Amino acid sequence: MGDRALGLNRGKAPAPAVSVLGRNWAFFFLLLTLVVFSFTGKNFFALNNFQNIVHLATTSLLLACAETFVIITGGIDLSVGFVLGLSAVSASSTMQVLYAAHWSATASILVGIGVGLVSSLACGLAAGILVSRYRVPPFIATLGTQGIAIGVTYHICGGFPVWYLPPGLTDIGNAYLLYIHPRTGAWSFFARPASVAANQIKELVRVFPMSFFLIIVFLVVLWHLLKNTKFGQHTYAIGGSMDASVRAGINTRRHLALIYVLSAFLAGIAGIVDLFQTGTGNFTTFGAQLELFAIAAVIIGGASLMGGKGRVLASAVGVLLLKVLENGLNLSGVEPFYRYIAVGLILIVAVVIDQLFPDLF
Amino acid sequence: MTSMAGRAGFTSFIGQRWAVLFLVVELAFFSFLAGGFFALNGVQIVLFYSTTLALLATGETLVIVTGGIDLSVGFVMGFASVVSAKLSGGFTDRGLPPDVSLLLAILITLAIGLLPGLVNGILVARLKVPPFLATFSVQGITYGISLLLTGGSAAVNVPNLANVIGNGYFIYLVPGRGISFFAAPAVTPGTTVIDIIPTMVVVTVVFVAIVAFILKRTRFGRHTYAIGGNIDAAIRAGINTSRHLVMIYVISSFLATLSGIIYMMEYVSGKSDAGSSFMLDSIVAVVIGGASLFGGTGTVWRTILGVLILSVLEMGLKMMGVQTFDKYIAVGVILIFAVLIDQFFPELIHKED
Numbered sequence: 101m102g103d104r105a106l107g108l109n110r111g112k113a114p115a116p117a118v119s120v121l122g123r124n125w126a127f128f129f130l131l132l133t134l135v136v137f138s139f140t141g142k143n144f145f146a147l148n149n150f151q152n153i154v155h156l157a158t159t160s161l162l163l164a165c166a167e168t169f170v171i172i173t174g175g176i177d178l179s180v181g182f183v184l185g186l187s188a189v190s191a192s193s194t195m196q197v198l199y200a201a202h203w204s205a206t207a208s209i210l211v212g213i214g215v216g217l218v219s220s221l222a223c224g225l226a227a228g229i230l231v232s233r234y235r236v237p238p239f240i241a242t243l244g245t246q247g248i249a250i251g252v253t254y255h256i257c258g259g260f261p262v263w264y265l266p267p268g269l270t271d272i273g274n275a276y277l278l279y280i281h282p283r284t285g286a287w288s289f290f291a292r293p294a295s296v297a298a299n300q301i302k303e304l305v306r307v308f309p310m311s312f313f314l315i316i317v318f319l320v321v322l323w324h325l326l327k328n329t330k331f332g333q334h335t336y337a338i339g340g341s342m343d344a345s346v347r348a349g350i351n352t353r354r355h356l357a358l359i360y361v362l363s364a365f366l367a368g369i370a371g372i373v374d375l376f377q378t379g380t381g382n383f384t385t386f387g388a389q390l391e392l393f394a395i396a397a398v399i400i401g402g403a404s405l406m407g408g409k410g411r412v413l414a415s416a417v418g419v420l421l422l423k424v425l426e427n428g429l430n431l432s433g434v435e436p437f438y439r440y441i442a443v444g445l446i447l448i449v450a451v452v453i454d455q456l457f458p459d460l461f
Numbered sequence: 462m463t464s465m466a467g468r469a470g471f472t473s474f475i476g477q478r479w480a481v482l483f484l485v486v487e488l489a490f491f492s493f494l495a496g497g498f499f500a501l502n503g504v505q506i507v508l509f510y511s512t513t514l515a516l517l518a519t520g521e522t523l524v525i526v527t528g529g530i531d532l533s534v535g536f537v538m539g540f541a542s543v544v545s546a547k548l549s550g551g552f553t554d555r556g557l558p559p560d561v562s563l564l565l566a567i568l569i570t571l572a573i574g575l576l577p578g579l580v581n582g583i584l585v586a587r588l589k590v591p592p593f594l595a596t597f598s599v600q601g602i603t604y605g606i607s608l609l610l611t612g613g614s615a616a617v618n619v620p621n622l623a624n625v626i627g628n629g630y631f632i633y634l635v636p637g638r639g640i641s642f643f644a645a646p647a648v649t650p651g652t653t654v655i656d657i658i659p660t661m662v663v664v665t666v667v668f669v670a671i672v673a674f675i676l677k678r679t680r681f682g683r684h685t686y687a688i689g690g691n692i693d694a695a696i697r698a699g700i701n702t703s704r705h706l707v708m709i710y711v712i713s714s715f716l717a718t719l720s721g722i723i724y725m726m727e728y729v730s731g732k733s734d735a736g737s738s739f740m741l742d743s744i745v746a747v748v749i750g751g752a753s754l755f756g757g758t759g760t761v762w763r764t765i766l767g768v769l770i771l772s773v774l775e776m777g778l779k780m781m782g783v784q785t786f787d788k789y790i791a792v793g794v795i796l797i798f799a800v801l802i803d804q805f806f807p808e809l810i811h812k813e814d
Contacts, residue, residue, distance in 0.1 A: 167513075178741070236800045239748050243741075247793025254786030388736050392532065396597045405530075405593055406755065437613070440605030444598040448580075451590045451598075 124415065124456040126400050133446075137428030144431045151309050155274075157186065157423045158311045158377070159370040164401075164415040165322050166366035169359050171398050172200045172326075172339045174407025175231060175238035177360065179246035180367040181390030183223045186249040187371025191216025192262040192381025205266035216375070217368045223249050224364025228357030242360075253383050260379030271374025277308035290300040314373065323412040335359065339407030379406070397422055398445075451455040464627065480750060480766040483799050487770060491777030498780050505659060509727070510644040511772040512665040513538065515765060516720035517736065517743040519669050520713030522764040523676065525747050527709055528689045528730025528756025529585060529592035533600040534717040535740030536607070537577045539733045541721025543607040543616050546731030550618030567722055577603050583706030600740075607693035607733035616731035627726025630656035631663050661723050668719060672712070673761035685709065689756030746771055749799070770799075 138145035164182045170177040195212035199205060223245045230241035271291070279292050282306055286293040296304060326332035334355050337345040345352050375381055384390060395405075397418030403410030425446055429439045492499035517534045524531040545566045552562030577599050584595035610616070634640045634655040635648060648654060676682040687695040688702050695702050717736070724735050746756075746767035753758025774795060778788045 191516060230797060230801075234801055236797060237748060237754075239744070240796055240800050242747060244793040244797035247789040247791075247796070251786045251788075251790030251793070254789075259786070387734065392597065398596065399591055400591050404591070437605050437608040440601045440608065442605075444605070445600035447594065447598040447601075448584060448590070451594055452584070452588045455589045 111376070124414070124417075125450070126402070126417045126421055129450045130417055130424060131429060133421065133424050137424070137432060141198045141428050141431035144428055147305070147307070148259065149427070149431070151276075151306070151312075152425050153375040153420070153427050154315070155309045155311050155377075157419055158315050159191070159374050160390070160393060160397070160419045160423065161315050161416055162211045162366045162373065163390060164397040164419045166414055167391070167394040167398045168401070168403065168410050168412055168415040169322075169326070169335060170238070170363050171395070171403050171405060172335050172407060173356060173359055174339045174342075174405075175242075175356075175359070176395065176405065177227070177242045178239065178391050179223060179227060179242040179249055180363060180370075180394060181388055182246050182249040182253065182384050183220045183364050183367040184371040184374065186223065187216040187368035188375045188407070189221040189253050189257045189262055189340060189371075189381045189383050190219040191372055192265055192375050193256050195265050196262055196381075199266040200264070208266050208268070213372055216372050217365065219252075219400070220364045220368025220371065221361060222403075223355070224361035224367075228360030228366065231360060232353040232356035238360075245364075246295055247342075250384075250386075257381065257383050259383070261383070265375075265379065269376050270379035271377070273373070275310045276306035277310065277313075278439035280305045280307065307397065310449035311373065311377070318369070319412060319416055326412050331355075336408060339409070393422065394419075400451075479802075480763060480770065484766060484770050484773065487773050487777065487788065487809050490778070491773065495777050496778035498777055501655070501657070503776075503780070505656070505662075507769070507776045508662045508770050509659045511768050512659075512661045512727070512756055513720045513724050513736070514739050514742055514746065514772065515665050515669055515768045516716045516723070518741050518768050519672050519761055520716035520745040520762050521743040522747050522750070522759050523672070523685060523709050524592070524713050525744070525752050525754060526676070526685050526689045526756060526759045527706060528692070529597065529706075529709075530744065530754065531581065531710065531713045532593065532596040532740060533577055533581060533603060534575040534713060534720075534743055535736035535738070536600045536733070537574065537714055537717040538721040538724060538736030538739065539731075540577070540603040540607040541570050541574050541718040542725040542735045543610050543721075543731035543733055544573055545722045545725045546619045547610055548617035549620055549623065549725075550616065553620045554618070561623055563620060563626075570722055574714055574718025574721070575711055576714075577717075578711035579680065579707065582710035584712060586703040586706035604733060607731075611731065611733055613733070617729070619725065619729050619731070624729045625727045626672040627661060627723070627729065629660045631658040631660050633657070661727060664723065668716065669761060669765060672716070676761055681705075681708075686757060689758075691757075695794055700786075742771060745796075749796070 120147050143149055163184065166180050167177055191212040193212075194215040195208045197207035198211055203211075215419055226248075227238075227241050227245045230236040230244070236244075275290050278287065278289060279296075280287040280294045280295055281300065283300075284295065286295045288294070290310075292301065292304060326335060334345065334350045337348065337350060338352055338355060342352065397411060398415045399405070400418035400421060401411060401414030401416075403415065422443070425443050426439060429442050430436075434442055485755065488499075495503075496502055510607055517538060520534060521531055548566035548569055549559075549563050553559055557565070581592075581596050584590040584599075629645070630641060632640055632642060633644075633646050633648055634657060636653055636655065638648070638652075639646075643660065646654065676685060681798050684700045684705055687698065687700060688705060692702060720739075721731075723737065725731050728735075747759055747764045748754065749767035749770055750759060750763035750765075752764070771792075774790065774792055778791055780792050783791065
């Protein structure tokens with residue numbers, strides 16, 4: 101990638117008067133879809149459904165956060181989806197082996213998590229060094245690490261999900277903060293009240309999935325990192341103009357490497373989350389296109405592939421918008437095949453409205 | 462481009478051809494290590510396999526030169542394979558002769574195939590939607606429609622004529638007896654017939670050459686580079702950028718459609734996800750060819766080199782009996798090395814920038 105390309109920033113700064121609304125069209129559109137689906141979708145407007153949407157969006161949210169940092173620097177990370185799979189598979193295989201070797205469940209789970217995260221960090225470090233030190237275009241570098249991640253993943257799991265894991269993974273991953281049984285008034289934290297029998301589970305009201313905690317912590321930390329710290333400023337600076345950043349004395353090499361490490365780390369966390377939510381070490385299938393989904397969410401959030409623009413929370417809104425569209429269309433009785441079409445059409449309409457009426461938003 | 466013409470000497474000769482060197486190394490490597498690779502058939506298999514990707518990547522080149530990206534090519538290809546398979550099957554079922562129904566199906570599919578590109582183009586050029594989002598949406602729509610058409614399975618009711626043409630060869634050489642074009646000669650079973658150049662490769666080469674010519678030699682091509690270099694300057698220079706961008710996306714979609722039709726002829730079926738793995742590959746081929754995703758650079762013939770590098774790698778590893786997932790490691794490592802070598806020895810293989 102030439103210096104010219106890195107220095108290029110075609111994004112136009114929005115006029116101050118319209119900026120607040122204009123930068124948040126995705127957010128308003130999200131609100132609109134929520135209202136519409138509340139009327140059309142069966143059981144859409146329900147605590148359970150909203151909790152489900154966010155719960156199931158946890159991994160996508162983490163991937164979109166990862167992609168946000170990379171895209172702000174003007175790069176792209178194609179590997180996140182498969183790093184997720186690598187992390188999940190290597191973590192679960194470790195757990196499986198250790199647990200079979202009579203380690204305690206806790207110890208094998210903790211070591212497994214460690215192995216999963218280290219494997220993802222290795223991918224990130226490789227991509228980061230290639231991009232920052234050897235100036236390999238991010239597209240190629242992350243495509244390379246993606247290929248390596250796919251290969252290693254399939255070597256570990258042989259093309260099958262990893263089973264026979266220590267018990268309790270899904271109990272943690274799918275736990276809720278509060279369980280209430282309205283009929284008897286029984287309630288408890290973190291697990292079903294002992295007085296509620298298994299056949300009464302359907303009557304339980306579950307509030308605040310634990311995955312909320314995780315994603316809220318990550319969103320707040322990453323938002324703070326990008327908005328209020330020197331690290332964040334430098335990230336925008338590099339995306340705005342590489343040359344200027346170098347002249348301003350930013351250690352751009354180290355910074356870029358860190359960005360890709362951070363991206364892979366978040367993808368690794370997403371893999372661990374997936375493992376805890378499903379109780380299975382799932383590899384990422386070839387056609388999954390998780391990275392495309394994440395990049396699309398980031399761009400819906402107002403980032404530009406040219407770099408220099410992007411916000412963590414806006415990317416999160418992008419993810420939620422896509423997830424709510426899928427969920428709402430599903431609950432409104434739209435058949436799966438039509439859903440692809442509908443999501444595409446609605447996205448187009450939303451973006452076009454945003455472009456046609458900049459003053460409206 | 463002018464900067465290419467301005468450089469002289471050996472380094473520049475190599476510099477513009479590092480991808481060629483890499484391809485030669487690859488060919489030599491597989492000729493030694495993969496049994497049957499260095500043979501007329503091995504080469505033809507690679508070319509045959511490259512046809513669909515080559516067309517997608519050629520369209521992608523145009524889009525990337527303008528600074529855009531077209532994510533929809535893969536599913537437009539699948540869509541075209543489904544539509545052409547359905548139509549040709551449907552026409553034959555209604556009593557039309559196979560040749561007429563195939564021709565009709567191809568023509569109608571080519572016409573329908575312009576639509577996704579038109580939508581992309583209008584969204585990007587007139588409504589200023591970011592290309593990534595526009596084509597991401599259109600890819601979902603075309604995928605949904607082709608799933609609806611097929612009900613999620615493959616469309617296989619294709620007349621056998623498609624197979625005959627799609628897997629036919631340009632030249633059939635019967636040693637000592639003569640040659641025939643396009644149609645296999647009627648000879649007694651057991652006679653050696655040497656098949657030379659698959660017909661679909663000829664079709665691909667023709668279309669790729671036309672696009673290459675347009676991009677390199679015509680005003681349309683110069684405007685394409687101008688838009689990718691600096692769209693504001695292009696507008697001030699009086700280029701109708703909006704119309705031009707629409708055309709670019711339509712051409713890309715047209716080539717993807719053609720690619721889908723060729724897929725249908727080669728594999729005698731239409732599948733909604735026929736091109737899903739090719740979408741990324743097509744962009745990779747363009748990037749290996751030295752184009753920047755920021756626009757302004759890239760040529761068709763370098764993209765074709767990228768396509769060949771990918772296809773030779775894929776087929777070579779397959780012929781060596783490397784496992785599917787090991788292939789991903791190999792492709793990843795080799796891609797990185799190819800670029801690293803380029804970075805470490807800039808004098809040896811300096812790219813134009």
